[in-house]
Amino acid sequence: MDKINKDVIIIGAGPIGIACALECKKHNWDYTVIEKGSLTNSLFNYPLNMTFFSTSEKLEINEIPFISNNPKPTRNEALEYYRRVTTSNKLNISLYEKVDTVKQNGNGFTVVTDKKIYQSKKVIIATGFYDIPKLLNVPGENLEKVTHYYKEAHPYTLQNIAVVGASNSSVDAALEIYRKGGNVTMIIRGETIGERVKYWVRPDILNRIEEGSIKAYFNSEIKEIKPDNIIVSTPEGEITLPNDYVIALTGYRPNFEFLKHSGITFSNDVKQIPTYNPETMESNINGLYLAGVVCGGMETHKWFIENSRIHAKIIAKNIQSKI
Numbered sequence: 001m002d003k004i005n006k007d008v009i010i011i012g013a014g015p016i017g018i019a020c021a022l023e024c025k026k027h028n029w030d031y032t033v034i035e036k037g038s039l040t041n042s043l044f045n046y047p048l049n050m051t052f053f054s055t056s057e058k059l060e061i062n063e064i065p066f067i068s069n070n071p072k073p074t075r076n077e078a079l080e081y082y083r084r085v086t087t088s089n090k091l092n093i094s095l096y097e098k099v100d101t102v103k104q105n106g107n108g109f110t111v112v113t114d115k116k117i118y119q120s121k122k123v124i125i126a127t128g129f130y131d132i133p134k135l136l137n138v139p140g141e142n143l144e145k146v147t148h149y150y151k152e153a154h155p156y157t158l159q160n161i162a163v164v165g166a167s168n169s170s171v172d173a174a175l176e177i178y179r180k181g182g183n184v185t186m187i188i189r190g191e192t193i194g195e196r197v198k199y200w201v202r203p204d205i206l207n208r209i210e211e212g213s214i215k216a217y218f219n220s221e222i223k224e225i226k227p228d229n230i231i232v233s234t235p236e237g238e239i240t241l242p243n244d245y246v247i248a249l250t251g252y253r254p255n256f257e258f259l260k261h262s263g264i265t266f267s268n269d270v271k272q273i274p275t276y277n278p279e280t281m282e283s284n285i286n287g288l289y290l291a292g293v294v295c296g297g298m299e300t301h302k303w304f305i306e307n308s309r310i311h312a313k314i315i316a317k318n319i320q321s322k323i
């Protein structure tokens with residue numbers, strides 16, 4: 001197969017990959033964004049009714065206005081925004097093409113996908129972290145009734161639901177399912193609802209727990225998932241709860257194997273922060289850049305759209321300086 005030559009390949013068409021594509025277009029570089037799923041695949045897989053915690057102007061890329069009807073934009077508005085930015089700027093994006101390997105060679109990088117082989121002078125990895133859930137690692141986790149992605153409440157009406165976790169995602173899911181007639185129990189490893197839960201949602205969940213309409217077991221963990229029940233270890237001992245579905249929203253992690261295979265090194269601790277120079281976003285490999293939330297390693301809350309959209313400009317400036 002002949003190699004396709006490019007100046008820049010961007011891996012991932014999330015908000016930050018799109019921001020990088022806009023920079024490449026501005027500089028007249030021959031670039032392609034390669035995306036294994038749909039455009040903004042992570043956002044597409046978010047809960048249908050989710051609302052961002054950021055206001056719309058903080059999600060804007062390349063100063064293109066993001067107009068929302070709401071104080072905080074919804075998933076649908078964000079999909080509309082990034083889609084319109086992409087189509088009206090005629091960005092070069094190849095969807096449903098997965099990058100398997102990135103390998104440095106004398107002239108840059110060989111990028112092998114499930115469809116093509118590219119030769120690129122520079123590569124930007126903007127692969128996010130939403131594809132790999134952090135597992136509970138308990139027996140029964142592979143049952144069909146267990147999911148690590150929450151979409152909408154309707155299927156859970158009149159069912160016994162265990163929501164695992166105490167973050168924004170878990171709290172949103174618990175409240176929504178409760179309001180659609182599901183019987184919700186939260187299983188929470190820590191002793192409180194997460195510190196980062198949206199300030200306007202926090203009183204709602206605390207009040208629902210206090211009045212008993214949503215049950216919550218703190219300092220507790222699921223030990224086993226069975227077809228009709230779950231076994232939970234609580235400070236008062238093990239209990240068995242009737243259960244139809246488990247929604248385990250315990251976070252996600254970047255694809256470390258892919259990054260390692262590309263030659264990127266990591267901090268030698270539990271955070272596993274990939275190596276990059278914050279002034280340039282260049283990794284330990286010359287010409288290989290990291291952009292967006294992938295930069296946080298296991299600290300997946302550290303970077304988000306609001307504070308990582310700047311990576312696109314930083315990278316473009318560094319590439320420009322080397323031409």
Ligand SMILES: Cc1cc2nc3c(=O)[nH]c(=O)nc-3n(C[C@H](O)[C@H](O)[C@H](O)COP(=O)(O)OP(=O)(O)OC[C@H]3O[C@@H](n4cnc5c(N)ncnc54)[C@H](O)[C@@H]3O)c2cc1C
Pocket residue numbers: 011012013014015016017034035036037038039040041042043046047050051052053054059097098099100126127128129130131169258291292293294303304305306307
């Ligand atoms: C529920 C929720 C609410 C959030 N709310 C906010 C908010 O209010 N404000 C905010 O700033 N941030 C928010 N965030 C975080 C924000 O959505 C993410 O930070 C954002 O998606 C990061 O963009 P990204 O481009 O770095 O990564 P992503 O959007 O995850 O994009 C990465 C892309 O890379 C693709 N990809 C991965 N591997 C490959 C491969 N091998 N080959 C090809 N393509 C690949 C993926 O399919 C994906 O489309 C929220 C996140 C969640 C989960």
